Amino acid sequence: MISPQLLPPVSHPAGWASWREVMDVALRQAHEAGSVGEVPVGAALLSAEGKLLAQAHNAPLSLNDPTAHAEMLCLRQGASTLGNYRLTGCILAVTLEPCIMCLGAMVHARIAGLVIGARDPKTGAVLSRLKGLRLPFLNHQFWVLEGIMAEECGNLLSSFFLRRRKARQDLLSP
Template identity: 50%
Template sequence: MKDNDQTNIDIFWMEKALSLAKTALDVGEIPIGSLVIKDQKLIGGACNLSISNSDPTAHAEILALRKAGEYLKNYRLPDTTIYTTIEPCTMCLGAMVHARISRLVYGALEPKTGAVVSNFKILEKFDYNHKFQVKGGVMADEAGKLIKDFFRKKRAPR
C-alpha cells in the first residue's frame, strides 16, 4: 500500500473517532473517541465515559479495546489498528501492549498525561514483549481544539 493510501485511510477512520469525541462532548464527557479496526472493519468504538460511569478506567481507548475483544472473542487483538483522537495515557498504552495491537494512530498530543511522546515515552523506555507501530498527528488540530475548548469552557468563571 502506498503511503498516500494509508494516510487517506487514517484520515477516514480519525474522522469517525472525532465524531465519537463529539458525542462525548455532547454528554459532558472529556471529548476523546477511539476505534479499533481490523481488515478495514470497525470492531470496537467508544468515547470517554469516565464521568458518566464514575469509572476512572472508562477511557475511550479502554472501552474500544473491550468491545473489540468481545467482538473477536479474544483478549488479544493482533492485526488491528486503534485510532484515538488524543495521545494515550500510560494506562491505555499498557492495555494496547497487552492486547497485542499492531498499530496506534492518534491525533493531538496530550501534554499533561500523554505517554507516547509528550511525557513518559514509555514505549521507548521499556523493553516490552510486544511492539507496535505508532503514528501521531493525524487531524491533530481538530482533535486538539475539541479538548482545549472543553477545558476552557469547564474552567471559565460562571
C-alpha cells in the same frame, strides 16, 4: 534501527479512503463525549482487514469507572467481538495521545498500530511525557502514526476546557 514492522503502513487500511476518514470516526465519538460532559476523547478500532470493530468515547463520569477511557472501551468491545483479548493486527485510532493505563492495555492486547490525533503534553504516555514504547521491559511493540487531524482534535479539547473554566469562573463570580 527501527524494525520494519514498527513503521506505520504507507497507505491507509483497506476499505477506508484515508487515515483522516478513520480519525473522523473517533472524532465523532469525542464530540459525543463532550456533549454529555465527558472529556472529549474518542477512539475507533479496526481489524487487520480494515473492518470497524469498535468505537467509543470517554465515559468515566457516566459509568463511574476510572478506567472507562475511550481506548479501554474500544479494546474491550473489540476483544468481545473477536472473542479474544489479543487484538493481533488491529489498529486503534484515538483523538488524544493515550495515558499510561491505556498504553499498558494496548501492549497487552498486542495491537499492530496506533493512530493519534493530538499529542497530550500533560499525560501522554506514548510520545509526550513518557516515551512508553521505549521501555525496555515491554514484551510487545507497535507502530505509531501521529498528527492525523491534530488541529481538529486539539481544538475540540481546548474549547471543552475553556468552556469548563468559564463555567467555573461564572459560578465563583458574585
